[in-house]
Amino acid sequence: MSQIFHRSTNTFSRITIFGAVFILALLTWAFGELSRSTYATQAGVDREQPVPFSHAHHVGGIGLDCRYCHTSVENSSFAGIPPTKTCMNCHSQIWLSSPTLEPVRESFRTGKSIKWTRVHDLPDFAYFNHSIHLKKGVGCGTCHGRVDKMPLVYQERSLQMEWCLDCHRNPEKYVRPRADVFRPDYEPPEDQMALGRRLVSEYSIENRTSCSTCHR
Amino acid sequence: MSAATPPLQPPIVDPAQTFGSVTDKISSIVLSKKSPLVWLVGFGIAFSLTMLLLYSIGYLLVKGIGIWGVNVPVGWGFDIVNFVWWIGIGHAGTLISAILLLLRQTWRNSINRFAEAMTLFAVACAGLYPVLHLGRPWLMYWLFPYPNTMGLWPQFRSPLVWDVFAVSTYASVSLLFWFVGLIPDLATLRDRSQHRFARFAYGILAMGWRGSARHWQVYDTCSLLLAGLATPLVVSVHTVVSFDFAVGLIPGWHATIFPPYFVAGAIYSGFAMVMTLAIPLRKIYGLEGLITMRHLQNMAKVMLATGLIVAYGYMVEAFMAWYSGNPYERFMIWNRMTGPYAMGYWALIFCNVIAPQTLWSSKIRNSVPVLFVLSIIVNIGMWLERFIIVVTSLHRDFLPSSWGMYRPTVWDWSTFAGTIGLFAALLFLFIRFLPMISIFEIRQILPQAEVTEPQK
Numbered sequence: 001m002s003q004i005f006h007r008s009t010n011t012f013s014r015i016t017i018f019g020a021v022f023i024l025a026l027l028t029w030a031f032g033e034l035s036r037s038t039y040a041t042q043a044g045v046d047r048e049q050p051v052p053f054s055h056a057h058h059v060g061g062i063g064l065d066c067r068y069c070h071t072s073v074e075n076s077s078f079a080g081i082p083p084t085k086t087c088m089n090c091h092s093q094i095w096l097s098s099p100t101l102e103p104v105r106e107s108f109r110t111g112k113s114i115k116w117t118r119v120h121d122l123p124d125f126a127y128f129n130h131s132i133h134l135k136k137g138v139g140c141g142t143c144h145g146r147v148d149k150m151p152l153v154y155q156e157r158s159l160q161m162e163w164c165l166d167c168h169r170n171p172e173k174y175v176r177p178r179a180d181v182f183r184p185d186y187e188p189p190e191d192q193m194a195l196g197r198r199l200v201s202e203y204s205i206e207n208r209t210s211c212s213t214c215h216r
Numbered sequence: 217m218s219a220a221t222p223p224l225q226p227p228i229v230d231p232a233q234t235f236g237s238v239t240d241k242i243s244s245i246v247l248s249k250k251s252p253l254v255w256l257v258g259f260g261i262a263f264s265l266t267m268l269l270l271y272s273i274g275y276l277l278v279k280g281i282g283i284w285g286v287n288v289p290v291g292w293g294f295d296i297v298n299f300v301w302w303i304g305i306g307h308a309g310t311l312i313s314a315i316l317l318l319l320r321q322t323w324r325n326s327i328n329r330f331a332e333a334m335t336l337f338a339v340a341c342a343g344l345y346p347v348l349h350l351g352r353p354w355l356m357y358w359l360f361p362y363p364n365t366m367g368l369w370p371q372f373r374s375p376l377v378w379d380v381f382a383v384s385t386y387a388s389v390s391l392l393f394w395f396v397g398l399i400p401d402l403a404t405l406r407d408r409s410q411h412r413f414a415r416f417a418y419g420i421l422a423m424g425w426r427g428s429a430r431h432w433q434v435y436d437t438c439s440l441l442l443a444g445l446a447t448p449l450v451v452s453v454h455t456v457v458s459f460d461f462a463v464g465l466i467p468g469w470h471a472t473i474f475p476p477y478f479v480a481g482a483i484y485s486g487f488a489m490v491m492t493l494a495i496p497l498r499k500i501y502g503l504e505g506l507i508t509m510r511h512l513q514n515m516a517k518v519m520l521a522t523g524l525i526v527a528y529g530y531m532v533e534a535f536m537a538w539y540s541g542n543p544y545e546r547f548m549i550w551n552r553m554t555g556p557y558a559m560g561y562w563a564l565i566f567c568n569v570i571a572p573q574t575l576w577s578s579k580i581r582n583s584v585p586v587l588f589v590l591s592i593i594v595n596i597g598m599w600l601e602r603f604i605i606v607v608t609s610l611h612r613d614f615l616p617s618s619w620g621m622y623r624p625t626v627w628d629w630s631t632f633a634g635t636i637g638l639f640a641a642l643l644f645l646f647i648r649f650l651p652m653i654s655i656f657e658i659r660q661i662l663p664q665a666e667v668t669e670p671q672k
Contacts, residue, residue, distance in 0.1 A: 004406070004419045013423065028362065035365050162367030 036158060043159075046152035047117040051103050053152075059184055060148035066140055066182050073140075077129040081116055084108045119153050120144075126161075127216050136205050137175040138167070139186055148184035161214075168208050172196030175205065226513075228323045230505030231663055238506070238658050239404065242651045245501055247409050251648060254500050259644040265637020272630045273348065281351055283627040289613040290622035295349035297602045298632055300457055301485065302342035302639075303383065304478075304598060306390070307450060308486025309335025313393060314446035317439070323514060325657035326506050330497070330646070331490050332394040337642040338489070339387045341635040346379070348631070375459035382456035386449050393442045399425050400435065400656045454482040461605065467548040468609035471536065477529030484522035484568075485598035487515050491591035493643070495584055497652065506653055509582060516581045519594060523572040526601075530569065544614070552608045556621060560604050567597025 038044045058064050067073060069082035084107040091101055092108075107114045122128055133143075140147065145156025157163055167174050175196050180186045189195060199205070233241075251259075276283060286293040309331040316324040347356045359380045361369050370377045403425035406418035425431060458478035461469035491512065498507040537549035552561050571593045574580045581587070607622045646652065659665060 004415050005424075010424060032363060158365070160365040162365050165367040 036160070041155070041158040041160060043155045043157060046150070046154040047119055049117055049152060050114055052100060054150075055147045055153060056149055056151045066147075066184075073130045074134055075131050077127075077131065079130050084114060119155055120159065122159060126214050128214070134181050135178070136171070136203050137178050137181060137199055138171075139176050139181040139183065141184055141186055142167075142174050142176075146184060164214065165209060168213075171205050171207070172200045175199045175203070178203070226508055226510045228510050228661055229326065229508060229658060233505055233658075233662055234664055235659050235662065238662065239408075239655055241503070241506070242653050242655050242658070243405055243408055245647070246405060246649060246651055247414075252500060255644060255648065259641065259648075262637045262640035262644055265634055266641045267637075268630050269634020269638055272627055272634055273344075275627065276348060276631075277353065281349060283625060284349075285622055285624045285628055286349075287620070289618050289620050290607055290610045292349075292606050292610060293622050294624050294628040294632055295345045296460075297599070297606050298635065299342050299345035300478075300602045300606075301599050302338045302345075302635065303386075303457055304454060304482035304485045304602075305489045305595075306335040306338035306342065306386070306486065307454060307479070307482035308490050309333070309338075310386075310390060310393075310446050310450045311483055311486065312490070313397070314443040315450060317443045318447060322661045323511060325661050326508075326653055327490060327494060327511055327515075328657070329394075329397065329654040330493065330643075330652045331486075332390065332397065333643065333646045333650075333652070334489060334493060335390050335486075336387070336394055337639045337646075339383065339390060340642070341639050343383060343387065344635060346383075375456065375463045378456045379460055382453045386453045389442070389446050389449060393439075393446055396435075396438055396442060397654060397657075398650065399423060400427065401651045401654060403427065404655055405651065450483075451479055454478045466609050467542070467544040468533075468552070468605065471533065473529055473532045473536075477526065477532075480522045480525035480529070481598060481601065484519060484526055485595060487519045487522070488591040488594035488598070491515050491519070491587060492595060495588045495591070497647070501652075503653065506658060509584075512584065512587055513578075513581045516575050516587060516590075519591075520572060520575040523568060523575075523594070527569040530565065548609060548612070551612055552604060555608065555612070557604060557608050557611075560600050561608070564597050564600035564604055567593045568601060571597075 034040060059066070069086055070079040071082070072078055072080035084104055087104050088108050091104060095101055103114060106112075143157060144153075147153060172193060173196060174188075176186060176188065177195075177199065229238075284293060284295070286295070309328075312324050312331045313328045313335075316328070347353050350356060358364070359370060359377070361372075370380075399422055402418050402422035406415055406422050409415050409418060455475040455478065458474040462471060462474040464470060494507050494511070494515075498504050534549050537545040540546075552558070571590060574586075574590065580590075611622055612619050
């Protein structure tokens, strides 16, 4: 009877069995990478806004404090998006003829809000609260990155649950003195761990990892 | 069996069979171009039911599990009932192939192949249910521990997680065992088939088997090792399944008798299913010489024994309810016997406890039609048992204000019928394309295989 298979089939099938292990490992790895990639999380992707409002100009350049616009950030879960009136405090005086500002002026005339595109948006089943984080010494920059250098805001972190938990498990890696939470250019000191541990006990920060903290 | 002791029981295989006749008989079923009419009709029906299953699953994916009858307080319905039932059925295959191999019960050689196939297909049907009842089945990979973006591990203290491991190990070991057992026969088919494609396909599956002495030696070691691996699974898988219930603090579930009682029940229903399948198969394909009365009698005895253990389980449940003095347990068992599902309970007692007692009579054990009917009764009984356990414990919650009833919807039934179809369809394909009886293992138990020392 003639041979059905060539001799090389033996080697080939051995390699296949051996290779299957690696292919499986590779697939798992690729899946992990993909689910953390900026494609899945949309981190680092800036959004089209109706007005090209630049934090780099207003925060980095003019040096406005976050609370000037995000007024409720200290005492509410929601940071707050400024009403058109806030813009008009200055833009009723300066850059009056700028065409890019036309939507702002129109909104002020008609009383219709500007429709900003949301950048950070947790799923509705996750509860987040700004005020507690600021009170316990977590700065805007830790979660939002160098907003003062962003011409258009983009999401700096993945906002995945593992990211929240990484800090909730080890807050000492990230906390800073309360006085510095609004400083956009804050850099953690060399001895962050020592400072962190001190602050954790000073502000009596707890490790909040129970599911009902965020899934209420 | 040596010739010195006259066989008291019918022989394992018809003594008239030879190496050649066995090989011809079994391989011709696969290699012939024609399928019997029964096969075509049966496969047609099974295939339609499989389509019904796909349709039901599709609808489920679109609509969510609201299409099923499950709701508070009965959150586990047909999904879990059928899961436990199918998993249980699988157990006979593993018992036959692993434990009986280690115990050198050669009579198993005629039925182990298709019993193992039955195991695999039953596990496939069983595995569908827990996945479907997740609510978002496409996220089923969350069941496995892997470094996910939620920074979470599954709850290792939960028996539901143990279940994932128990069932997936079971499925993979069964698959491996079955496949390894097939290799020598696949080589036989490769060598006998005329068609180019068939030779190629069987050739790949046979993995270069040449039947050399070295091959056989490795093969024997391998199958013993696998049998060793599979043996604990016969006990462990259904034990873990029973933990799903026993670990919960629900009257009627929270009982230490559950693991042994579930394992016995699993083997009971499994053997009933093997019997349900073996009887028509041997008739249709004329395999009475290979699957003999001896096999049917042995299986009937196993059924009788495991049936008694199960009956003991029912007794202990009722006794403990009374003896513990716990009002909830007492209410539960009373409600089982006289409540809205009492019909189901008594039907199950009839099917599982009373009807099988007829097996004490050797006349009954010798009557093929009666055995067939009994095996179906036991299958129904074991299904009812799971239904009663799952539903009666849940539908009377601790607070009477949250009492409810469970009524399966048409989608519950269609999914159930669908898995039966899937099971049957896989079985039909198996019968058509693979040798349903192990050729080489039958050859080993033929009189012809007996080696006699040459007289000097």
